[in-house]
Amino acid sequence: MDRPTFVPAVFYKDPIAALKWLERAFGFEISSLVTDAEGRLAHSEMTFRGGALNVGGEWEGAIVGAARMRSPATVEGVNTQFVRIHLDDGLDAHCERARAAGAQITDEPSDQFYGSRTYRVVDPEGHVWNFSQDVRVVTGEEMEKATGLKVHTSLVEAGHG
Amino acid sequence: MADWRAPLMSAVCYLDPKAAIAWLEGAFGFEVSMLIEDGEGNLAHSEMRFGDAVVMIGNEWSADHKSPKSIGGKNTQTVHIQIVTDLDAHCERARAAGAEILVEPATQFYGDRTYRCRDPEGHIWTVAQTVETVTREQAEQASGLKITGWV
Numbered sequence: 001m002d003r004p005t006f007v008p009a010v011f012y013k014d015p016i017a018a019l020k021w022l023e024r025a026f027g028f029e030i031s032s033l034v035t036d037a038e039g040r041l042a043h044s045e046m047t048f049r050g051g052a053l054n055v056g057g058e059w060e061g062a063i064v065g066a067a068r069m070r071s072p073a074t075v076e077g078v079n080t081q082f083v084r085i086h087l088d089d090g091l092d093a094h095c096e097r098a099r100a101a102g103a104q105i106t107d108e109p110s111d112q113f114y115g116s117r118t119y120r121v122v123d124p125e126g127h128v129w130n131f132s133q134d135v136r137v138v139t140g141e142e143m144e145k146a147t148g149l150k151v152h153t154s155l156v157e158a159g160h161g
Numbered sequence: 162m163a164d165w166r167a168p169l170m171s172a173v174c175y176l177d178p179k180a181a182i183a184w185l186e187g188a189f190g191f192e193v194s195m196l197i198e199d200g201e202g203n204l205a206h207s208e209m210r211f212g213d214a215v216v217m218i219g220n221e222w223s224a225d226h227k228s229p230k231s232i233g234g235k236n237t238q239t240v241h242i243q244i245v246t247d248l249d250a251h252c253e254r255a256r257a258a259g260a261e262i263l264v265e266p267a268t269q270f271y272g273d274r275t276y277r278c279r280d281p282e283g284h285i286w287t288v289a290q291t292v293e294t295v296t297r298e299q300a301e302q303a304s305g306l307k308i309t310g311w312v
Contacts, residue, residue, distance in 0.1 A: 005214035007241040008171045009287075032310040042306050051169030054241065063277060065263045067285050070235045078227045080284065081238035084170045084217065127237065128225070130172075143197075149205050152196040155186075159202075160179055 007045075008083050009054040011069045012125050015041045019055050021124060022046060025101035026085075026094070028053070048085065072126030082128040091133040095119045113146045114138055170208075171240050172217040175282050176228045178204045182218050184281060185209060188258035189242070189251070191216065216240060229283030239285045248290040252276045255288075270303035271295055 012018040019041075022028040027048065034043040044055045060068045072079055087094060092109050098121050099105055106128075107120035115138035120130050140151040152158040175181040185191040191209040199205055207218045221227050229236050244251060249266050256262050260278040263285070268274045272295035277287045295303075297311035 003243045003291075004167055004169070005212050005243055006167065006169075006171060006216055007243065008169060009239045009241055011237055030310065032308070034309070035307045037305065037307075045310075049168045051167055053169060063264045064285055065261065065279060066234045067229065067263075067279060067283060068233070068235045069239070069285075070237055072225075072237050075232055075235050075237065077225050078232055078235075079174070079225055079237050080227060080229050080232070080235065081171050081173045081240070082226070083238070084172060086168045086170070126225075148200065150198045150200075152193075152198070154193045155179070155182055155196065158196050158198060160183075 004050070004052050007052050007054060008081065009056055010083070010127055011056055011058055011071055012127075013058060013071045013073055014125075015044065015055050015057045018123070018125065019044060019046065021101065022055065025098045025103050025121075025123070026129070027097065049088070051085070053083065077126045079126070079128050082130065084130040084132055087131055087133045089133065091117050091119065091131060094131055095121070111135060114143055167214050170215050170217055171238065172219055173240065173284060174219055174221055174226045174228050175284075176221060176230055177282070178207065178218050178220045181280070181282065182207060182209065184258060185218070188255040188260050188280070189286070190254070211242070234283045236283070236285050239287065242286060242288045244288060244290050246290065248274045248276065248288060248292075251288055252278075260286075268292055271300050 028046040031047045032045040036042050046053050058070050095109050104122045106122055109119040111117050115136045116132045117135045118132045122128055143151050191211045194210040195208040197206040204220055208215050252266050255278055262278050264277040266274055266276040272291055272293040273289040274292045275289040279285055297308050301308050
């Protein structure tokens with residue numbers, strides 16, 4: 001399989017525990033695991049329905065300049081990015097599996113105005129995950145009518161070119 | 162929705178998401194595929210496409226969603242961009258757009274040529290292109306690491 005174009009890297013204080021939790025709660029599968037001589041995790045990759053993500057520990061160093069890679073658990077629950085995962089089917093069952101694994105469900109499964117059914121979950125270290133399944137096709141016009149928002153396909157079209 | 166959507170999509174938070182969108186267009190060649198605004202022109206949601214992949218660009222929409230710029234340069238997640246050609250040219254384009262190049266393009270022991278940069282609000286982006294086929298044994302020998310599941 002070709003590597004996807006975008007692969008999120010997700011940082012944890014305890015990445016080994018995170019790998020196990022993501023397997024159990026979400027059904028992600030470990031596809032690559034790199035450890036040093038002491039058994040510490042150096043790199044890992046998980047796959048899920050054709051997508052991939054890296055799970056790693058907190059780190060910093062010259063190769064990232066002033067940046068610091070940190071778990072949300074270290075920064076009072078803040079996320080600078082989060083991942084949305086598309087499911088072809090089984091959204092409600094997926095939510096129940098996550099709940100049974102101890103996931104904190106912050107938004108129960110519900111249908112959204114943009115045609116998706118979604119649920120939102122926070123993992124044990126505070127990363128936010130949003131699962132989404134398409135349930136109906138909604139046009140831009142319908143979306144605008146339902147929300148009062150304006151839907152564009154470019155910055156220029158939106159008047160910011 | 163269209164079937165080109167990747168199953169996993171990162172949503173990246175910015176203090177100024179419209180500036181970020183313009184910057185990502187110039188630096189990385191991402192293209193806006195969806196932009197949703199409220200009546201005052203504030204960004205509610207956006208998606209940018211790059212090849213067959215999509216990334217979402219958003220604002221600090223809750224106390225738990227912040228730009229690295231707001232929390233001292235910390236990143237809780239980053240995005241790795243895998244391209245298939247011209248990594249060095251990709252880097253030069255990003256540099257010309259004002260990206261801070263943290264690591265210049267270099268070929269890694271696992272066969273990818275990579276560079277790493279920081280965008281104006283402090284998100285870290287790694288860009289990679291596979292340039293050599295390396296076996297697991299070669300990579301373990303070169304790095305001293307133990308590798309499981311090499312493909």
